[in-house]
Amino acid sequence: MKLNRSITIAALSVVAAGLLLTRAFAAGSPKADVQRGAGIVANGTGYGVVACARCHAFDGAADGSGAFPKLSGIPAYYLAKQLRDFATGERSDAIMSAIARKMKPEDIADVSEYYSGIRATPTPPPVAEPDLLALGTRLATLGDQKKEVQACESCHGPGGRGEAPAIPPLAGQYAHYVAFQMRMWREGYRKNDANQQMANIAKRLSPEDIQAVGLYFERLSPTDPAKKSR
Amino acid sequence: MTQKLKPVDVVVVGVGFMGAILAKELATEGLSVVGLERGKQRWTVPEFHAPDIHDELKYSIRKGMMQDVTREAMTHRNSLTQEALPIRQWAAFLPGTDLGGSGVHWNGQTFRFTEADFVWRTRMHERYGKDFVGRSLTIQDWGVTYDELEPYFDKFERLLGTGGKAGNLNGKIQPGGNPFESWRSREYPNPPMKEQYGGVLFRKAATEMGYHPFVQPSSNMTRPYTNTEGLQLNACNYCGFCERYACEHFAKATPQTVILPVLLSNPHFELRTEAQVLRVNLDKNKKRATGVTYADATGREFEQPADLVIVTTYALNNARMMLLSGIGKPYDPKIGEGVIGRNYAYQTTGDVYVFYDESININPFMAAGASGTLIDDFNDDNFDHGPHGFIGGSYIMSALTNGRPIEFHPTPPGTPEWGKEWKAAVRRHYNHTAHMLLHGSSMPTRTNYLDLDPTYKDAWGQPLLRMTFELPDNDVKMTQFCMDRAVEIGRRMGGKTVAGYPRKPPFTTQKYQTTHNTGGVIMGSDPSTSALNRYLQSWDAHNVFVVGASAYPQNPGYNPTDTLGALAYWSADAIKKQYLKKPGPLVPA
Numbered sequence: 001m002k003l004n005r006s007i008t009i010a011a012l013s014v015v016a017a018g019l020l021l022t023r024a025f026a027a028g029s030p031k032a033d034v035q036r037g038a039g040i041v042a043n044g045t046g047y048g049v050v051a052c053a054r055c056h057a058f059d060g061a062a063d064g065s066g067a068f069p070k071l072s073g074i075p076a077y078y079l080a081k082q083l084r085d086f087a088t089g090e091r092s093d094a095i096m097s098a099i100a101r102k103m104k105p106e107d108i109a110d111v112s113e114y115y116s117g118i119r120a121t122p123t124p125p126p127v128a129e130p131d132l133l134a135l136g137t138r139l140a141t142l143g144d145q146k147k148e149v150q151a152c153e154s155c156h157g158p159g160g161r162g163e164a165p166a167i168p169p170l171a172g173q174y175a176h177y178v179a180f181q182m183r184m185w186r187e188g189y190r191k192n193d194a195n196q197q198m199a200n201i202a203k204r205l206s207p208e209d210i211q212a213v214g215l216y217f218e219r220l221s222p223t224d225p226a227k228k229s230r
Numbered sequence: 231m232t233q234k235l236k237p238v239d240v241v242v243v244g245v246g247f248m249g250a251i252l253a254k255e256l257a258t259e260g261l262s263v264v265g266l267e268r269g270k271q272r273w274t275v276p277e278f279h280a281p282d283i284h285d286e287l288k289y290s291i292r293k294g295m296m297q298d299v300t301r302e303a304m305t306h307r308n309s310l311t312q313e314a315l316p317i318r319q320w321a322a323f324l325p326g327t328d329l330g331g332s333g334v335h336w337n338g339q340t341f342r343f344t345e346a347d348f349v350w351r352t353r354m355h356e357r358y359g360k361d362f363v364g365r366s367l368t369i370q371d372w373g374v375t376y377d378e379l380e381p382y383f384d385k386f387e388r389l390l391g392t393g394g395k396a397g398n399l400n401g402k403i404q405p406g407g408n409p410f411e412s413w414r415s416r417e418y419p420n421p422p423m424k425e426q427y428g429g430v431l432f433r434k435a436a437t438e439m440g441y442h443p444f445v446q447p448s449s450n451m452t453r454p455y456t457n458t459e460g461l462q463l464n465a466c467n468y469c470g471f472c473e474r475y476a477c478e479h480f481a482k483a484t485p486q487t488v489i490l491p492v493l494l495s496n497p498h499f500e501l502r503t504e505a506q507v508l509r510v511n512l513d514k515n516k517k518r519a520t521g522v523t524y525a526d527a528t529g530r531e532f533e534q535p536a537d538l539v540i541v542t543t544y545a546l547n548n549a550r551m552m553l554l555s556g557i558g559k560p561y562d563p564k565i566g567e568g569v570i571g572r573n574y575a576y577q578t579t580g581d582v583y584v585f586y587d588e589s590i591n592i593n594p595f596m597a598a599g600a601s602g603t604l605i606d607d608f609n610d611d612n613f614d615h616g617p618h619g620f621i622g623g624s625y626i627m628s629a630l631t632n633g634r635p636i637e638f639h640p641t642p643p644g645t646p647e648w649g650k651e652w653k654a655a656v657r658r659h660y661n662h663t664a665h666m667l668l669h670g671s672s673m674p675t676r677t678n679y680l681d682l683d684p685t686y687k688d689a690w691g692q693p694l695l696r697m698t699f700e701l702p703d704n705d706v707k708m709t710q711f712c713m714d715r716a717v718e719i720g721r722r723m724g725g726k727t728v729a730g731y732p733r734k735p736p737f738t739t740q741k742y743q744t745t746h747n748t749g750g751v752i753m754g755s756d757p758s759t760s761a762l763n764r765y766l767q768s769w770d771a772h773n774v775f776v777v778g779a780s781a782y783p784q785n786p787g788y789n790p791t792d793t794l795g796a797l798a799y800w801s802a803d804a805i806k807k808q809y810l811k812k813p814g815p816l817v818p819a
Contacts, residue, residue: 145273
């Protein structure tokens with residue numbers, strides 16, 4: 001059963017990718033090869049780049065553990081920057097750094113273009129304590145005056161849809177992953193944004209705050225990349 | 231029936247930038263301070279957040295943060311013989327209201343005035359002679375010098391977290407900064423902003439022409455910053471919504487981000503909002519203030535007795551408050567005597583658009599309120615005015631503070647103003663047009679002044695302020711000269727079309743120029759030609775201090791806020807160190 005479902009999704013995705021390819025050419029955008037990207041995502045390369053789908057799934061939904069982020073619908077610019085940062089050491093990760101170092105510039109462009117145009121199968125939202133969700137909603141939409149922290153959505157967009165190309169969407173992202181990244185910013189392991197914006201914010205948030213905003217965003221529906229102007 | 235309240239040590243009228251500074255300095259001394267703000271409270275959280283705070287219709291077009299003209303307008307006329315009419319919609323200038331005042335919607339452009347500016351009359355007479363300046367310009371010295379104010383500039387810039395590159399450190403010219411600036415004792419607290427692409431093109435052209443470009447000093451944070459009050463600010467992300475808007479990121483230095491939280495946590499300070507101060511009350515000899523009278527939101531009147539009254543209600547309102555209270559002799563333009571309303575000045579601005587072909591992408595939306603690149607070569611006392619027949623000057627700055635959809639649609643001269651062709655031109659030029667701002671001085675004249683309107687009244691039945699203002703010939707000549715220089719730079723920048731729009735008479739209140747209104751309650755050394763002494767203390771009522779750009783005897787070609795902050799700290803220091811010990815005139819009249 002599971003196999004059949006994957007094949008169906010893969011087939012649909014190839015159709016979607018084909019549509020995107022047509023549009024990309026029509027819009028005269030850079031010549032990222034979405035089909036080639038899909039190939040790398042599914043199979044990896046012959047020179048040591050493992051298939052992205054192993055952890056992130058072919059549709060970008062990852063596995064729900066929260067250890068790996070959802071990649072579907074994230075702007076190609078942002079994904080490509082992260083891969084380059086993994087390769088140069090600007091951002092570091094035990095798994096991704098080694099993979100990104102083996103990727104050629106066109107691999108990065110093609111894979112990023114592929115994931116940016118895919119819509120993952122929606123997963124049921126996590127259950128949340130009402131008080132925790134209220135805290136997350138408040139931080140995400142209004143911020144915290146005492147902590148001098150602005151609303152997450154002031155940069156990450158209304159409904160967490162992101163501000164393409166540089167600011168990633170958070171809607172639908174796994175709460176565990178968001179919380180993990182926030183801790184990385186706070187502890188100084190991650191610092192690859194402009195002006196240390198995220199580190200600055202993460203340092204002022206409590207573990208509860210971080211958990212709360214993660215939950216808020218995971219419960220939002222991701223924007224359909226087909227409907228989004230890119 | 232006016233209700234008399236319990237006396238306090240200090241009442242501060244208007245809780246904007248300067249009101250917050252004075253209140254904080256005096257409350258820290260242990261004085262009981264009441265701040266009366268006519269508007270409402272507002273904070274980054276919950277009031278300022280995206281997407282609502284980026285509502286261009288609400289804030290830019292409908293002036294959502296400005297003084298309510300339906301309750302408190304002002305009138306304008308161009309000359310003594312005209313009848314002044316009320317301004318029903320703000321356009322030329324935008325006085326703010328609500329907690330934080332205009333400090334919430336400013337752009338963060340943070341220039342110091344120069345050594346010459348504070349001794350302007352002396353300097354101009356020495357350099358060019360009295361006849362050159364002419365009798366029509368009523369320029370004056372300030373009674374305070376740059377050297378005296380330097381530590382206070384420094385203090386204000388560290389409160390704000392200003393980013394920039396020093397051009398003159400203790401007299402030594404520094405590469406990368408403005409070589410024309412006056413000495414500063416140390417570097418800016420933060421580095422300069424990122425340069426816009428238009429600024430890069432401008433810098434190249436200006437350098438080739440032998441000028442001295444530099445990045446504008448900015449109080450939009452260039453990195454995370456903890457200020458001298460212990461408040462944390464975040465880095466600016468160049469969203470292009472500074473002027474006319476509040477910052478949702480804690481990234482612009484505003485009263486809310488740099489001082490108000492500290493002030494409000496001081497137990498000696500009490501904030502009262504929606505408190506419309508109607509007048510400062512005087513004792514029977516008219517030599518001393520006894521407090522103020524204000525109306526609350528329901529219209530009920532209260533008398534708040536106080537030993538010290540600090541007026542910080544914005545330059546224009548400061549003049550009106552003094553006139554409504556009967557402090558100081560009103561200025562009479564027919565005989566050139568009197569002090570309140572005297573030397574009203576403005577800012578002489580102009581625009582240049584450089585239209586490129588479609589291979590040059592300017593990306594106007596990647597901007598902050600103070601991320602320009604400019605030259606100071608034709609400003610102030612920085613060049614020889616001898617051959618040109620005017621005094622003063624302008625900085626010329628490549629700057630786009632935004633690329634917002636309703637307001638920003640440059641089109642070349644000759645484009646129809648509406649319809650299909652206009653739309654096509656907007657599409658064609660939106661992302662391929664650089665802009666230069668001329669930001670010039672404004673010299674006072676005998677007939678440019680402020681008084682109370684004889685006809686029109688506000689919602690509380692008090693006369694509106696009347697502005698009588700026309701562009702002086704000196705400033706018209708000045709701005710045309712600077713415009714010619716700017717157009718030359720625009721051509722060198724490689725524009726296909728360069729269009730310059732210099733300011734010309736008649737002055738109109740219906741086109742945005744800048745909210746840099748100055749004068750009306752000016753400082754100086756002579757009580758017959760100034761309303762305030764060098765400490766911003768009223769010559770006429772020693773326990774009234776008036777802090778605002780209303781104190782400027784004339785307006786140089788730089789943005790006024792940095793100098794205003796320096797004066798506020800200078801005045802606060804004089805109150806703390808001298809006045810509180812021995813209340814009375816700090817300068818003998």
